[in-house]
Structures are given as structure tokens and as C-alpha cells.
Amino acid sequence: MSARQPLEFPAWPQYGDEERAGLHRALEQGQWWRMGGSEVESFEREFAEYHGAGYALAVTNGTHALELALEVLGVGPGTEVIVPAFTFISSSQAAQRLGAVAVPVDVDLDTYCIDVAAAAAAVTSKTRAIMPVHMAGQFADMDALGKLSADSGVPLLQDAAHAHGAQWQGKKVGDLGSLASFSFQNGKLMTAGEGGAVLFPDAESHEQAFLRHSCGRPRGDRTYRHRTSGSNFRMNEFSASVLRAQLGRLGGQIDTREQRWPELAKLLAAIPGVVPQGTDDRADRNPHYMAMFRLPGVAEDRRNELVDELIARGLPAFAGFRAIYRCDGFWEKGAPEEAADAIARRCPRSELLSAESIWLHHRTLLGTAEQMHTIAEIVADVVAHA
Known part of the structure; x- marks a missing residue:
């Protein structure tokens, strides 16, 4: 296949009769709210089991999942949450919207995941959570982070928005x-278009x-x-019915991406x-949410x-x-006292990735070996002509 020929990668989202049957099942049960139907609770059980967790709670979206989990960990006004500087901004805004200060720390230039030494240096008496982001499906160093959590007494909240089905030394996220x-x-x-979930190790x-x-x-x-404060983050029955079908597809799709990424990375x-x-070899199953690379030295x-x-080329x-x-929204609420340039000086690798990194949608890794x-x-x- 010539590089000039049009590319036709698998479409995303993928769906079929399983999703259609789920939507029909949710419709016909006559109860479209999680309190009366069965789809959300069934999805929660299946998702928790798939990820090795004791419990799962389905919610409206991934940002709300982070916010809810942080609230359970005691995050609020007067507290701090350590987050990687290189991540989607929901990682910090979930803490900031609770009134906490988000403290950005640098990441590893190889895996793009949180630098554990930088996280350790940022822990204070106000720190209530450390949030590793499993960037593009690549696990952060959970061994070192687990030790940091045990030594400091600060709990971890895994931002696994990219890491459905991932494993660390044989252990699943949950x-x-x-x-x-x-x-x-x-x-x-x-x-399901939108939605989120939180995994919990205990009933409380x-x-x-x-x-x-x-x-x-x-x-x-x-x-x-009403026993606590809160909001309405409940997932509806239709979304849960689609996600039950999507969960059934996940393993096979990961298998394909696990085959394709080593080929593409080598090329x-x-x-x-x-x-x-x-990659970190201890992460023995990577779902590859993104095919990521960087162009060192590019502005x-x-x-x-x-x-x-690249888009123009298909x-x-x-x-x-x-x-x-480097985002205006970060400074609106719950920002640290440091100026942006001061944070940048202690986050040089995040600065580089912010300027140099590119990613391809994971549906490319569902393509053929030839692709x-x-x-x-x-x-x-494209790079040669840059």
C-alpha cells in the first residue's frame, strides 16, 4: 500500500447487535432510572469483576468519577492533590472544583507518567491524594507509588481514563x-458517548x-x-446497557492493539x-488508548x-x-501560589511533551499490519519535510 493511497481504519465507536439488544432490553424493562432498572447495577458488577475490584460505581462522566473519588478521600478546601503536569485538565479540575489546590509535578520522559520522586517532593501536610495518570494505557510506576503512599500516608487515586483492561505485573487496575x-x-x-466509573476496594x-x-x-x-452532601452523578439505564456490550468487546480489541503497537513503535x-x-515491562497488558510519539526539538x-x-494525509x-x-482554566480556581513559569522550571519534561508530542487515535491500532x-x-x- 502506498503512503499516498487513502487509509480506511476501523470506525469508532464500534457497535453491533449486542448494543442494539442492550438498548432494547433497557427500553422494555420500563424503568430507565438506575433506582428502578437493572442495567446499571449489572454493569457495575461486571466492570468490577473484569478489573479485579470489590466494587464499582457507574457515574455520568469521567470528570465526575474523579471528583467523586477525591471527595470520598477527603479532598476539599484547604487540601492539596498532586497531579502530573502532563495530562488532560480534568485530572486537576476535579480537585480544583472541590476547592482543593492542584499541585502539578513532572512526568517521566519515556512513559509520560508521573515522576514518583517529583511527587514525593511535593507531599505536604495538606496533601490528601496523589493522582497517577496511566497515560495512553501505560501504567505509572505502581510499585514506587505504592511505597510512597504507604510511607507518607497519602492515598492514591488512579486516573485510569486511558487504562481499561490494563494490568500491572498480572494485577488489574482494581x-x-x-x-x-x-x-x-x-x-x-x-x-456510551459519555459516562464514567469508580472502582473501590472496600464496601465503606x-x-x-x-x-x-x-x-x-x-x-x-x-x-x-439526605445523609451527606452530594450531587446527581447517576448513570442512566441506556448508557449502562451499551457499556455492558462494549465491555464484552474490550478484551479482543486490546489483544489486537497489543499486537500492533510493537510493530508501529519499531517503525x-x-x-x-x-x-x-x-513502555515499562512491569505493565504486562497495555490497552494502548493512544499511539503516542514525540518530535524532540520541534516548536x-x-x-x-x-x-x-498528518490529518490531511488520512x-x-x-x-x-x-x-x-499552561491553560487559562487551571488558574481560575484552586491554583497553587507559584507562577506558571516557576512550575515550568520544575517540570521541564512536561514542557517538552507539551510542545513535542503527537498522538494517533487508538482505532489506528485496530488496523492491519500493513497499515x-x-x-x-x-x-x-511529513517529518522529513518539516
């Missing part, structure tokens, strides 16, 4: 002893989250006894000026132009995330 949040937004590895935290996600109202309440690494995201504006050129390409402290060569040819051609 089997690592900490809370974990997921997103089911339209581009995610499984989706799960029950607290249930109350807070349902306006503080317990199950079966008929007298409006990308052979292109002068291209460095693919690295941000030029990187953005290259993304446009690749679903995107610019990497901006470092969160991996075509992707690399296009990237090589």
Missing part, C-alpha cells in the same frame, strides 16, 4: 488496593460514594433523608527525529502544523496535551 476512576467518553476504549468507601453520587440519598429512601523509532512513547506551533499535515492525529499550568507500515511512511514523509 486489584492494586486504591481507588481508580474511568471515563467512557466517545473516544475512550469503551464508550463505595457506600459513601453511592450516597454522594445520588444527592446524599440512600437506596430505597422515601422520606428524603516509528526508525524514523529520524521520532521517539515513540516507551509547539510547528508541531501543530505537522498534526494538520491519519487521525492530535496534538499532545498542553501542560495543565502500520503505511502510518510510519506517512509520519516519515
